[in-house]
Amino acid sequence: NAGVTQTPKFRVLKTGQSMTLLCAQDMNHEYMYWYRQDPGMGLRLIHYSVGEGTTAKGEVPDGYNVSRLKKQNFLLGLESAAPSQTSVYFCASSRTRDTQYFGPGTRLTVL
Amino acid sequence: AQSVTQLGSHVSVSEGALVLLRCNYSSSVPPYLFWYVQYPNQGLQLLLKYTTGATLVKGINGFEAEFKKSETSFHLTKPSAHMSDAAEYFCAVRGPSGTYKYIFGTGTRLKVLA
Numbered sequence: 001n002a003g004v005t006q007t008p009k010f011r012v013l014k015t016g017q018s019m020t021l022l023c024a025q026d027m028n029h030e031y032m033y034w035y036r037q038d039p040g041m042g043l044r045l046i047h048y049s050v051g052e053g054t055t056a057k058g059e060v061p062d063g064y065n066v067s068r069l070k071k072q073n074f075l076l077g078l079e080s081a082a083p084s085q086t087s088v089y090f091c092a093s094s095r096t097r098d099t100q101y102f103g104p105g106t107r108l109t110v111l
Numbered sequence: 112a113q114s115v116t117q118l119g120s121h122v123s124v125s126e127g128a129l130v131l132l133r134c135n136y137s138s139s140v141p142p143y144l145f146w147y148v149q150y151p152n153q154g155l156q157l158l159l160k161y162t163t164g165a166t167l168v169k170g171i172n173g174f175e176a177e178f179k180k181s182e183t184s185f186h187l188t189k190p191s192a193h194m195s196d197a198a199e200y201f202c203a204v205r206g207p208s209g210t211y212k213y214i215f216g217t218g219t220r221l222k223v224l225a
């Protein structure tokens with residue numbers, strides 16, 4: 001099992017550009033999450049999904065969109081990147097409301 | 112509302128010394144509590160969790176934590192620090208009933224001195 005994987009690992013964008021981050025899990029988990037990690041702020045939930053075809057907003061959803069077309073994939077999109085979105089992005093998945101399993105992260109820099 | 116406070120953003124201990132990382136929580140429902148570890152340039156890995164039952168929870172790599180309801184605490188300890196324990200540690204509480212999110216603390220970076 002690969003667990004939770006994230007693509008890409010690193011990305012540099014210019015302000016206004018768009019991109020999509022891909023998260024994939026092979027554990028057949030129902031629930032998937034996108035977090036951002038910023039220094040001194042811990043992890044903050046952006047969006048989450050409780051099943052295929054469903055998504056919901058977390059703490060800091062503005063400027064991001066998500067889709068869960070397949071159970072194993074959860075995509076995070078930035079339509080018009082801003083420097084404030086420079087961060088490390090983590091995807092996680094869980095079978096129930098219990099333990100979340102995290103991917104290795106994507107380091108995004110917006111210039 | 113749920114919240115987590117980790118006291119001390121940076122903690123230094125000597126190799127072989129006791130590790131104590133503090134976590135206090137606030138929860139309107141019986142809490143599910145977690146400790147995660149993040150090694151440099153990696154994702155978060157579960158160390159241990161408390162859901163129900165025994166209040167002293169043992170995790171991986173010799174870590175343990177005790178749930179103290181009266182003190183609303185879930186401090187992480189390890190009797191003897193190793194150099195390999197140097198990492199960032201996050202305490203988290205599961206969100207309110209009906210939600211699926213975790214509330215994370217701001218993290219404590221542990222430095223182990225030779």
